[in-house]
Amino acid sequence: MSRPVAGPDCCGGLGNIDFRQVARWEQRTRKLSGALGSPHVACYALGGVILLLNALRSHWFTQAMRNQPRMDSLDTPTAYQAGLVLLGAGSLLVLSSFAALGFTGTFLGDYFGILKEARVTKFPFNVLDNPMYWGSTANYLGWAVMHASPAGLLLTGVVALVYKAATLYEEPFTAEIYRQKAAQARKHR
Numbered sequence: 568m569s570r571p572v573a574g575p576d577c578c579g580g581l582g583n584i585d586f587r588q589v590a591r592w593e594q595r596t597r598k599l600s601g602a603l604g605s606p607h608v609a610c611y612a613l614g615g616v617i618l619l620l621n622a623l624r625s626h627w628f629t630q631a632m633r634n635q636p637r638m639d640s641l642d643t644p645t646a647y648q649a650g651l652v653l654l655g656a657g658s659l660l661v662l663s664s665f666a667a668l669g670f671t672g673t674f675l676g677d678y679f680g681i682l683k684e685a686r687v688t689k690f691p692f693n694v695l696d697n698p699m700y701w702g703s704t705a706n707y708l709g710w711a712v713m714h715a716s717p718a719g720l721l722l723t724g725v726v727a728l729v730y731k732a733a734t735l736y737e738e739p740f741t742a743e744i745y746r747q748k749a750a751q752a753r754k755h756r
Contacts, residue, residue, distance in 0.1 A: 586617055587736055590678035599679075606679040607671065614674030628707060628722055635718035642715035653709030660702025663691045673699065677744055686745045700730035
């Protein structure tokens with residue numbers, strides 16, 4: 568974890584805040600869309616970068632756990648099975664969120680002007696707000712429990728805090744753009 572690349576993003580999502588800033592800059596200026604020829608191509612490019620950095624974050628998360636002592640109280644078959652359940656539940660939330668939102672809905676397409684017909688409210692969004700974030704957090708928690716890792720538990724806490732901070736920016740933005748879209752639709756009737 569001493570490598571500079573791993574520092575900020577290893578802890579679970581500071582990149583999400585940075586990418587939201589990039590996306591807001593795109594929303595104001597449309598420079599990425601202009602440079603890459605379309606909002607869709609720009610969104611896919613940013614989404615690709617986010618995916619690559621998420622893979623890097625997961626790698627450094629795993630390395631941090633492997634390089635730290637194990638917690639005896641978590642080093643049990645029951646805890647391991649609980650970790651598997653968390654991993655399964657988290658994966659269900661992440662994958663079903665992605666299926667409901669699609670690539671551009673998952674990777675900040677709303678900032679590029681790529682909107683769904685209406686805000687998504689079907690599963691898993693009808694069960695939990697921000698299921699992708701909480702599913703990802705459950706994945707990290709499950710992985711930490713399976714590895715009996717106190718370092719993993721601590722990093723999972725950081726993941727949860729950063730995702731919570733991201734929702735403070737994302738929730739009002741999403742509500743506002745869909746409010747504006749509905750107002751435009753009413754105006755054009």
